[in-house]
Amino acid sequence: MGAWSKVRRVFTRDANLVTAEDLLNLAREGRTGGKTVHVNNDSALRQSAVWACLRLRADLESSFPIDVYRRVQGLQVEVPTPPVLVTPGGSEVGVKEWMYSTRFDLDRAGNCFGIITERSGVIGPDGRGLPGRIDLVELGQVTVRANGAQITKFKIAGKEYDPWDVWHEKQYTVAGFPLGLSPVAYAAWSIEASLNAQQFARDWFAAGIVPSGTLKNVNKTIDKRQAREVKDGFRAAVSNGDVFVHGVDWEYKPVQAVTQQSQFIEAQQYSNGDIARFFGCPGDLIDAAVSGSSVTYANIGQRNLQFLIMNLGPAVGRREDAFSRKLVSNPRYVKLNTDALLRMDPQTRAQTLAGQITSRQLAPSEARALEERPPFTEDQLAEFDRLFGSRSVPAQPTTAAPGASS
Structure with missing residues (x-):
């Protein structure tokens, strides 16, 4: 019987506790070899490619600002960010550290867990207050009781919790299975x-x-x-x-x-390239040897855009959905600002902003704000007029609507 079949069989038995280590051993069952290094979530970090992949993805995602919006007459309007997305782990754990830790666990084990220790006054869809603080827990301390696809109990450091008292995110999911799959488990042979x-x-x-x-x-x-x-x-x-x-x-x-x-x-x-594929990182981004590749990029912005679209973006989108459903009240929703990954070199950025101003997609004051500069003063505008002529802009030709008189 295959390892995946055994995992499914374990979770269809009532009142059976399964740990992350159990899943790792099941996924690795059947390997051969004599005296070998035992691979688990901790020992895998000794392999530099594993560490590089996890660090890269966690570093980048933790740098994305988290914004909250709502729709007003079809327009996206930013609203204040709730405290749980500013200091999710309390005053000692800021959002960047919290995001790094959770992404690190998601990418190596397919799951992350935390205990909801505070709730806000805003009522969520389950009739309880939305989480106000989430204290993350180490993966090895968590066991799960499940009935089929439904988790009925969490056991953390020997204490049982109901599902609504535990923050649980998962990725690399399959239908009918309550936990995410572990890349470390399935990459165990390569590692x-x-x-x-x-x-x-x-x-x-x-x-x-x-x-x-x-x-x-x-x-x-x-x-x-x-x-x-x-x-x-x-x-x-x-x-x-x-x-x-x-x-x-x-x-x-x-x-x-x-x-x-x-x-x-x-x-x-060979192992470094294989591991990079398991963990969703192009080999060249972690300095792994890449043979036979003829893909070149005009600039770092294009390379990062490809990485965002093909590798990191889908995982970011799933996190946005989880935060929107569990941490803010409808009709608000959460977006991670990925512009930090797509930063352009100064020349390209200046050309892009100039083109948007010329085509009237962006006002000069908005472009200044993007550069974290205040709007032009009247004295500055007068200086431009002396150097380059009047600030007046010729009217753009317009096309009359059908049936309108000229």
Whole structure:
């Protein structure tokens, strides 16, 4: 029976507690190998590509300002942001740290959890006050009781909570399953291969797997006792950098590791690219070797736009939906401002703003506000007039509406 079938079977049994570690072990079940590195949510972070992917996505999302809007006569109007989206973890945990932590857990485990410790006076769709504070909890402390697709209880650090007292986000979902899937679990083989390569290299250079060299007596055959005595003497001499003195009968040859070094590098490069695909990060963004790619970008803005559209954007959209449903009252909704990712170089930005002003999509005062500058004063406008002529703008030709008189 496949690992996914076993996960489904576990959650169809009533009163069965399942931990994130259980899901990880189920997803990895069936792998072969002898002495290997055990992969879990913590040990996976020792692999640099895993860390780079998680850090990149969490860093970027935590930099996005969170805005709240409502529709007024078809227009999007910004409204005050509730405290839960300013200091969601209380005064000690700001929104950037909270967003980083939750995105980090979502991307490595498919789930994040927190205890709702305060509620606001605004009543939500479930008839209770909307969350006012959410204290995040470590993944390893959470177990879940579920009946089919419905979570009935959370157990956190040994204490049971009803679902409405727990903040739970999930991603990488499948129909009928109450938890998100863990990328670490399904990427375990690739992560394990990379960690085992690192373990092999460490053991190799520590002389723990194969001999670091051979010490041969070229004149006679020696027994085990003599071999042990010579080895101990040689090791005692060279372990602290001292000189090993011998006659004409001993010959020392270090074992070369050229082949193993190249295999180690190849294994690392393959694993890094494979891991990047699991975690939704292009390999070039985490400095992983990318072979056979001929895609080039005119500027960093285009590269970031492609990353936003193809990788990070859908996850951001799902978070916006979760925040809109659970943290603000209808008809308000939440948007993460991704403009921080799409920052242009100064020349491109100036050209874009100038084009929007010329085409009358943007007023000069609005462009100044985007640059965090105050509107022009009358003295500044007069100076422009002296340099470039009158500030008057020729009227644009218009097309008369059908049936209108000229």
